[in-house]
Amino acid sequence: MRQLINPSSTIFYRWLILLMLLTAGGYTARAQVGLSYFPADPANLYDWRAGMVNPSIGVFQTGAVEMGVKLFHLGFADNDAAAFQAAYFLLNLPRRLPGKLGLGAQVQSFRAGLFQESEFKLSLSRRLQPNLSLGIGLALRHFGYDRAQFDLVDPDDPVFAGGTSRWQPDLGLGLTYMPLTPLVLTLSASHINRPAVSLSSDAVTLDMEVRLGVSLNLGGYAAHSNTRFEEENATHAYLQLQDEALGLLQLGVENRSAWMKSRLNLPGPFCFGYGFSYPLNSLSGTSWGNHETFLVYEFDSRRKAAPVILPEESWEPFNPEMAHIDVVPQYYASASSEVINIFEKQLVRMLDADLDSSRIARLSAFDVGVLDSALDEPVFPYQLEPLLPADSQAVGGKNYAPDYRESLRQLRGTIEESGPEVVLITPKTQRKRAAGLREYLREPEGGDSLAVSLAQPHYFSREDSLRFARPVDPEDLQASERLVIIQPQSVAFSVLPVLPERLDPQWELVVEDKAGKTVFRHAGSGAESREVVWDWRDTAGRIIDPGLYRYYVGWKDQRGEARRSSIRTLYARKLKRNVRIRITRSYRTPDGQVDKVGIILNQ
Incomplete structure (x- = not known):
């Protein structure tokens, strides 16, 4: 297994490792090991x-x-080790498997001169919780004896009366x-049904084995201890060093032997391992030790990595369309x-x-300023279209009446003094x-720097042109008026619910000014998407x-507490302009500060 557990290395864990090793050593001094061909730790996540x-x-x-093999040299069979x-x-x-069940299969065999033993086992396991699993193992155990190796005094001895082998479930x-x-804790039991090993009767059986395992993994090293309880208790303890790239190394001791086991990660999914054990009991000094070797193929190491998709060179940064x-x-x-x-x-x-009524009747709605001609905004139904001097040929000028010439002289003086447009x-x-008038105002004594331009009204539709060209009734002409145009004329609020099934259907849309005073309030019901239209007018x-104004939706949660979105x-901005329209036969200098002068010519 190439994936490693990497918890924080603390003083508590190191003292716990030492305590486990000392406890295991105490068991080793007084325990005996049972028959085990390949020592296995029930709590080692890194050992299959x-x-x-x-x-x-x-x-x-x-x-x-x-898969692996093991050769035993016990010291008493030198001629046939x-x-x-x-x-x-x-x-x-x-x-x-279905239901996320885990499947395991194991086959073991042991061959000696007198007998052979084998086991075929299937295991099923399942996680009951993310950190808890339960498993069951079903096995068939086979015992076989070589009758030629036995010298029977009585040919009718009932030992082999039932045959030389026996199969038993386990x-x-x-x-x-x-x-x-x-930390890994395990509890397992084998031979629960106590399978018989005798050929002649069921009196001789295997004792049930109960194993308790503890494993503490700290990144690159781990401490393991497990105890087997049967007629004679036995304890294993070992230290495991592991590296994700190289493999692992185990150094351990049990009741009757000490061992070393290593596993080397090869390129690809393969691992190769070697193990050596040496007896610590009466065979010590006569045995050459036991040797084992094994080979591993790990499926999950062959999983394909997710492909890396590189963006195109002309890719644009991602900008979310809405706030989180x-x-x-x-x-x-x-809104x-x-x-x-x-x-x-x-x-x-x-x-x-x-000005008599007949002269006033010649004026149009445009002349008397139904809309402000000084503002050039797309919200108005017309705009001023500039005229170049080449568009018209100047006439008049020298033939002006004396009083009209005097009014023009005053206009030129105003332009020189205050500089309005x-x-x-x-x-x-x-x-x-108009062209002649412009030339007169821009004569040398007036200077070429005077800001005088020509323009004609350009309407966006024929209906607007006719509407502003209509004559004005003098009785309907007001001395003053206030005109307000709003863009846009209204705003639509979209009220959207998130998880509507868990919301109170009663809600309220509120708009407040900077001081927190409510200027608009709308109560709604129903946990569905709604649209509320407001015409920009306050409660009065x-x-x-x-x-600046702020808006939000208020409601009550399931506990009755007030919530808001x-x-x-x-943002409301206002453009205000004061316009004075003087209808006169001759120009008069306006009073006060003026930034723009418009002269509408009429007959």
């Missing part, structure tokens, strides 16, 4: 042999196939628990427009006393007259003042 004695650990391991041999094969497939259970990431919303029960409000433009014009009309607004019929029916901002 653990499945031989603990059928529940497989779901915590990776998938693999492992190779006669004691053992081999095994195991398969682990975690979470591959049942095992296992439990694996990881209370902490680095936490997926909790709530309402969310969004179709968060900016309002308020155009306000205060209009004052002044008519000279020498002057626009001569003329219909098509008065282009030549007045258009809101310029400034994230606050969004509205």
Whole structure:
């Protein structure tokens, strides 16, 4: 297994390792080991042999196939030392069956001069919780004896009356628990049904074995201890060094031997291992030790890595279309427009006393300023179209009446003194007259720097042209008026619920000014998407003042506490202009500060 557990290395864990080794040493001094061809630790997540004695650990391991052989040299069969041999094969497939069941298969065999023993075992395991698993092992155990190796005094001896071999079922259970990431605790039992090993009767059986395993993994090293309880208790303890790239090394001791086991990771999915054990009992000094070798093929190391998709060279940075919303029960409000433009014009009309009703009747709606001609905004139904001097041929000029010439002289003096922008607004019929007037105002004594331009009104539709060209009734002409145009005329709020099934259907949309005063409030019901339209007027029916406003949705949660959505901002800006329209036969210098003068020529 190439994946390593990497918990924090603390003083507590190091003292716990020392305590485990000392405890295991105490067991070793007074315990005896039972028959075991391949020592296996039921709590070692990094050793697939653990499945031989603990059928529940497989779901915590990776998938693999492992096979190996072992040669025993016990010191009392020098002439035929190779006669004691053992081999095994195991398969682990975690979470591959329906229900995320883990499947394990193990085959073990041992051959000696007098008899041979083998086992075929299937294991099923499943995680009951993320850190707890349960497993069951079902095995068939075979015992066989070589009759030629026995010199029977009585040919009718009943020892082999039933044959020279016997098959027996064998049942095992296992439990694996990881209370902490680095700590593994296991409890397993083998030979629960106590299979018989005698050929003549069922009186001789295998004793049930109960194994308790503890493993503490600290990154690159781990401490393991396991105890087997039967007629004679036996304890194993060892230290394991592991590296994700290289492999692992085990150094351990048990009641009757000490051993070393290593596993080297080869390129690809293969691992190669070698083990050596030496007896510590009465065979010590006569044995050459026991040797084993094994080969591992790890399935999960062959998984293809996710492909890395590189962006194109001309890729654009990702910009989310909307702000982040936490997926909790709530309402969310969004306005179709968060900016309002308020155009306000205060209009004052002044008519000279020498103008009779017949002259006033010649004026159009455009002449008397139904809309402010000084503002050039797309919200108005017309705009001023500049005229180049080449568009018209100047006439008049020298033939002006004395009083008219005097008014023009005053206009030129005003231009020189205060420097306002002057626009001569003329219909098509008065282009030549306007051009002559412009030339007169720009004569040398007036200077070429005077800002005098020509323009004609350009309407966006024929209906607007006819509407502003209509004559004005003098009785309907107001001395002053206030015109307000709003863009846009209204705003639509979209109220969107998140997890509506868990929301109170009663909600309220609120708009407040900077001081927190409510200027608009709308109560709604129903945990569905709604749209609320507002015409920018406060609770008193007045258009809101310029400034910043905030809006949100309020409701009560399941506990009855008041909640509100994230606050969004509205911005109202106002453009205000004072316009004075003087209808006169001759130009008069305006009073006060003037930034623009428009002269509408008429007959």
